[in-house]
Structures are given as C-alpha cells and as structure tokens.
Amino acid sequence: MNSLGGIRSWPASWRSTTASMTTTTESVRKVAQVLTVAGSDSGAGAGIQADLKVCAARGVYCASVITAVTAQNTRGVQSVHLLPPQFVSEQLKSVLSDFEFDVVKTGMLASPEIVEVLLQNLSDFPVRALVVDPVMVSTSGHVLAGSSVLSIFRERLLPIADIITPNVKEASALLGGVRIETVAEMRSAAKSLHEMGPRVVLVKGGDLPDSSDSVDVYFDGKEFHELRSPRVATRNTHGTGCTLASCIAAELAKGSSMLSAVKVAKRFVDNALNYSKDIAIGSGKQGPFDHFLGLKKDPQSYRCSAFNPDDLFLYAVTDSRMNQKWNRSIVDAVKAAIEGGATIIQLREKEAETRVFLEEAKSCVEICRSHGVCLLINDRIDIALACDADGVHVGQSDMPVDLVRSLLGPDKIIGVSCKTPEQAHQAWKDGADYIGSGGVFPTNTKANNRTIGLDGLGEVCKASKLPVVAIGGIGISNAESVMRIDAPNLKGVAVVSALFDQECVLTQTKKLHKTLKESKTEH
Numbered sequence: 001m002n003s004l005g006g007i008r009s010w011p012a013s014w015r016s017t018t019a020s021m022t023t024t025t026e027s028v029r030k031v032a033q034v035l036t037v038a039g040s041d042s043g044a045g046a047g048i049q050a051d052l053k054v055c056a057a058r059g060v061y062c063a064s065v066i067t068a069v070t071a072q073n074t075r076g077v078q079s080v081h082l083l084p085p086q087f088v089s090e091q092l093k094s095v096l097s098d099f100e101f102d103v104v105k106t107g108m109l110a111s112p113e114i115v116e117v118l119l120q121n122l123s124d125f126p127v128r129a130l131v132v133d134p135v136m137v138s139t140s141g142h143v144l145a146g147s148s149v150l151s152i153f154r155e156r157l158l159p160i161a162d163i164i165t166p167n168v169k170e171a172s173a174l175l176g177g178v179r180i181e182t183v184a185e186m187r188s189a190a191k192s193l194h195e196m197g198p199r200v201v202l203v204k205g206g207d208l209p210d211s212s213d214s215v216d217v218y219f220d221g222k223e224f225h226e227l228r229s230p231r232v233a234t235r236n237t238h239g240t241g242c243t244l245a246s247c248i249a250a251e252l253a254k255g256s257s258m259l260s261a262v263k264v265a266k267r268f269v270d271n272a273l274n275y276s277k278d279i280a281i282g283s284g285k286q287g288p289f290d291h292f293l294g295l296k297k298d299p300q301s302y303r304c305s306a307f308n309p310d311d312l313f314l315y316a317v318t319d320s321r322m323n324q325k326w327n328r329s330i331v332d333a334v335k336a337a338i339e340g341g342a343t344i345i346q347l348r349e350k351e352a353e354t355r356v357f358l359e360e361a362k363s364c365v366e367i368c369r370s371h372g373v374c375l376l377i378n379d380r381i382d383i384a385l386a387c388d389a390d391g392v393h394v395g396q397s398d399m400p401v402d403l404v405r406s407l408l409g410p411d412k413i414i415g416v417s418c419k420t421p422e423q424a425h426q427a428w429k430d431g432a433d434y435i436g437s438g439g440v441f442p443t444n445t446k447a448n449n450r451t452i453g454l455d456g457l458g459e460v461c462k463a464s465k466l467p468v469v470a471i472g473g474i475g476i477s478n479a480e481s482v483m484r485i486d487a488p489n490l491k492g493v494a495v496v497s498a499l500f501d502q503e504c505v506l507t508q509t510k511k512l513h514k515t516l517k518e519s520k521t522e523h
C-alpha cells in the first residue's frame with residue numbers, strides 16, 4: 001500500500017517465494033493469503049461468498065471479515081444489516097494479528113465508522129497490498145454504501161490503495177456525479193481518480209451503454225491500457241465486480257505484477273461468464289455464475305460411482321492399424337466391442353492425428369457413457385481432458401502417474417503398466433487405480449515388449465494392493481490359463497488383436513466374454 005509499504009517495495013525474493021509457494025528448509029509451505037473485508041450475500045453470487053470462491057479457484061487462501069449481512073437473492077437486495085464497527089474491528093484484529101496476508105481486498109464498507117476501523121487496523125497491522133473495490137450500489141440497483149462514505153473513501157481510503165476498481169457508476173459518484181458514458185470519459189475519470197492517490201485505477205465499463213465489447217480502462221499515472229473483451233450475453237452477471245477485484249487480489253498475492261493480475265482477472269471473469277452463461281440459478285433477473293469453471297463439468301458427465309475393479313473383466317483396447325486393415329472406424333469398433341460384452345474400453349490410437357483422434361474420442365465417450373461403460377485414453381492426457389474421458393492408461397515411459405493425477409483430478413481412472421513388483425509398489429503410491437501387467441505372452445501388437453509370463457504376472461499381482469488386468473498375447477485360447485493364476489486382485493484380461501484384428505469384432509468379443517465367464521465360474 002502507498003503509505004504502509006505496498007507491492008512496489010516487495011523484495012524480489014519474497015515475490016518468487018510466494019509465486020511458487022516453495023518449500024522452506026523446515027518443509028513449511030508458504031501459501032499466498034488474501035483477506036477480504038466485505039459484506040455477506042445470502043445468494044452467494046457476490047460479496048464475501050464470491051471472494052472466497054474466487055480465491056479458492058485461483059489457489060489462494062482467503063480469510064473473511066464481514067462488515068454487513070445482506071438478505072439478497074437473484075431478484076435483488078431485500079434487507080441489509082450492518083455489523084457494529086467495534087465487532088468489525090474485532091474480526092480484523094483477530095485475523096490481522098495472526099495471519100500474514102499478502103493482500104487485503106475491500107468490498108462493501110457501508111459506513112464511515114467501518115472504514116475508520118479498517119484504516120486503524122491497517123495501520124496497526126501493515127499488509128503488502130490493498131485492493132479497493134468501492135462497492136456502492138448492487139447490480140440490482142440497491143444502495144449498499146451511500147454518500148456518507150464518499151469523503152472518507154476519497155480522503156483516506158483511496159490514497160492508500162494499490163488499485164481501485166470502480167464501475168462507471170461508482171467512478172461517477174466518487175467524482176461528484178460526472179457523466180461517464182464513453183471510453184473517453186472513462187479515461188478522463190480514471191485520470192481524476194488517480195489524482196486522489198491510488199497507485200492504479202481500473203474503471204470498469206461493463207455497464208457502459210451501446211458497446212458490443214466490455215472495455216475496462218486501466219491507468220497507472222503514466223500509461224493507459226484499454227482492456228477489451230467481447231461482451232457475454234447472459235443474465236448471470238451477479239458478482240462480476242467482487243470476482244474481478246478478488247481475482248486481482250489473488251493474483252497479486254501469488255506475486256503477479258499489477259497489470260498482469262488485472263489481465264488474468266478480466267480473463268477469469270470472461271471465462272466464468274461464458275462458461276456459465278446459460279446456467280439457471282434463482283428466478284430473478286440476475287443470476288450468479290460458476291467460479292469453479294475449471295473444476296466443473298456437465299454434471300451428467302460425472303461418473304456416479306467410484307472406479308469398479310470388476311470393470312477390468314473384459315478390457316478392449318483399440319488399435320488404429322487394425323481398424324484400417326479391416327476398414328472400420330474406431331466408433332464402429334467400440335460399438336461392436338460393447339455390444340459383445342466389453343466392460344471397459346481404451347482408445348490406443350498411436351498414429352492418429354490429434355484433431356481426428358479428438359473428434360473420434362468424443363463420439364466414443366458418448367457411446368460408452370450411454371452404455372455405462374468407462375472409456376480410457378492411452379498415453380494422451382490432453383485428449384482425455386479435452387473429450388472428458390473417464391481416465392487414461394499410461395506406461396512407464398509416459399507421463400508419471402502422480403502428475404497425471406494432479407492434472408486429471410481425483411475422480412478420473414488412471415491405469416499404469418507394470419512389469420515388476422517395484423513398479424507395482426510405486427503405482428499404488430502415485431495414486432493409480434489399476435495396473436496393466438504384461439506382456440503375459442508374446443505379442444505382435446506392441447514392438448519390443450518384454451514378455452513376463454504368467455509368473456511375472458503373479459509377482460506383480462502379489463506385490464500390489466491394486467486391481468490388475470493382464471495384457472499381451474491373450475485371446476480365447478489362453479484367457480482361461482491367465483484367469484487361473486492364484487491372485488484375487490487379477491480382475492480380467494486386456495486384449496487388442498483377439499478382438500480387433502478380426503473380421504467380426506462383435507462375434508469375437510462375445511466368444512471371449514463367454515470364455516472368461518466360464519473360467520470365473522470354474523474357479
């Protein structure tokens with residue numbers, strides 16, 4: 001902050017420590033921390049609730065001091081209850097004396113007394129940066145902080161802010177009611193507000209009439225930047241202001257420069273608006289949006305249960321060369337395998353072009369989902385993410401399982417190839433769901449692949465807590481010998497040529513399914 005030692009004086013070493021959240025010698029992880037001082041929105045689209053969600057979505061810890069409680073929904077604000085300044089002060093003291101905040105972000109500060117206690121606490125407990133969102137009127141038009149706060153904002157809060165983020169209405173109010181209806185007027189307002197002392201001014205043009213773009217004007221005292229993005233046509237805009245300011249705070253807390261924090265925050269809001277433009281929450285005019293866009297998918301696409309190891313029973317692995325040879329598409333191959341009784345599918349398309357593979361994978365996801373059969377992608381984490389597959393299968397020279405897990409999240413299936421007990425131990429530690437072990441028998445499908453035999457398969461099974469599927473040279477003639485090995489965690493066989501290097505995939509899958517069923521009842 002200007003007078004309290006703001007981000008301009010961050011030492012370089014502090015920036016990099018925070019930015020990467022590195023591990024210190026005592027193995028203590030420094031986590032970027034934001035404090036939001038704002039009002040509660042019972043509808044959770046804006047205010048404290050939005051701030052907490054944004055920071056969580058951006059990987060930053062956020063503590064909250066509540067200044068007011070609003071009864072609010074998508075129809076508007078029904079009632080506001082200000083908390084006593086003394087109690088706001090107690091909350092501030094409580095967290096400021098304990099945490100090491102990188103950034104304080106303010107939202108609804110509805111009375112001069114509340115601003116006063118904030119200023120007092122910031123002077124008792126200096127923080128590195130202050131983001132001021134001068135909330136005055138809710139998006140539904142309700143006054144959240146009236147003219148009584150204007151003079152303390154202008155004279156004491158703005159001068160210590162590192163950035164202020166008024167919309168055009170708030171900028172106009174702070175400047176005594178000047179007209180702001182064009183980008184040129186926004187620039188001039190930004191300049192006048194900058195003279196009040198904040199290091200940077202961002203005038204948000206979301207409410208500007210007659211503009212197909214959403215234009216925000218950034219001014220740091222020297223340079224102007226017009227930050228433009230296409231306006232998103234949606235009713236779900238409630239909380240955009242709080243979200244933008246909190247996202248700026250979160251990015252600053254991680255060590256970003258101011259301009260890059262603002263650009264990231266604007267992109268975050270645009271993504272969230274786009275992502276949730278047609279969600280329906282509440283019956284009013286202005287709905288909230290989904291802050292966790294990166295984590296969320298179509299709820300229909302969530303697997304409804306955890307990975308079921310019995311799905312490994314008849315594991316069909318596609319092969320582009322075989323499909324070409326028999327003149328069939330991957331989609332037709334997958335359909336036939338499912339119809340024949342395959343219990344899980346893996347797309348192993350080593351030669352496919354990315355764009356073609358992605359389209360085929362999307363079609364296969366649809367087919368598999370409609371049959372309740374999981375679909376995994378071989379090697380290609382990017383394709384799995386892009387088509388929202390149920391998971392991936394990786395080998396020892398592919399991307400490491402722990403990294404795959406961090407990219408795919410907790411609910412995707414990850415299988416890993418293991419030939420040795422050591423690899424099997426590691427697979428468990430790294431968070432794999434199952435092991436593919438082989439080649440059990442010699443195979444022409446995978447070049448230079450060491451055969452481990454039934455003994456090698458048995459050793460991997462014994463060494464692991466994970467379910468195992470056998471692979472390599474397995475077909476109708478030898479599937480029973482595989483299933484006969486004494487290993488309760490051996491759950492099935494994975495096959496390529498026995499199903500797909502065949503004239504009729506459906507017939508061969510049915511036959512193999514029957515053989516496996518019989519071997520199961522016999523043992």
Ligand SMILES: Cc1ncc(COP(=O)(O)OP(=O)(O)O)c(N)n1
Nearest residue numbers: 378393394395396417436437471494
């Ligand atoms: C079920 C199953 N098990 C093992 C493999 C082999 O994976 P990997 O070792 O990565 O070799 P490629 O398949 O990528 O050639 C598998 N695909 N599926």
Ligand SMILES: Cc1ncsc1CCOP(=O)(O)O
Nearest residue numbers: 439443445472473495496497
């Ligand atoms: C991918 C793979 N990994 C180990 S063996 C193998 C190939 C299995 O193919 P097939 O079932 O045709 O022997």
Ligand SMILES: [Mg+2]
Nearest residue numbers: 379394395398
């Ligand atoms: Mg691989």
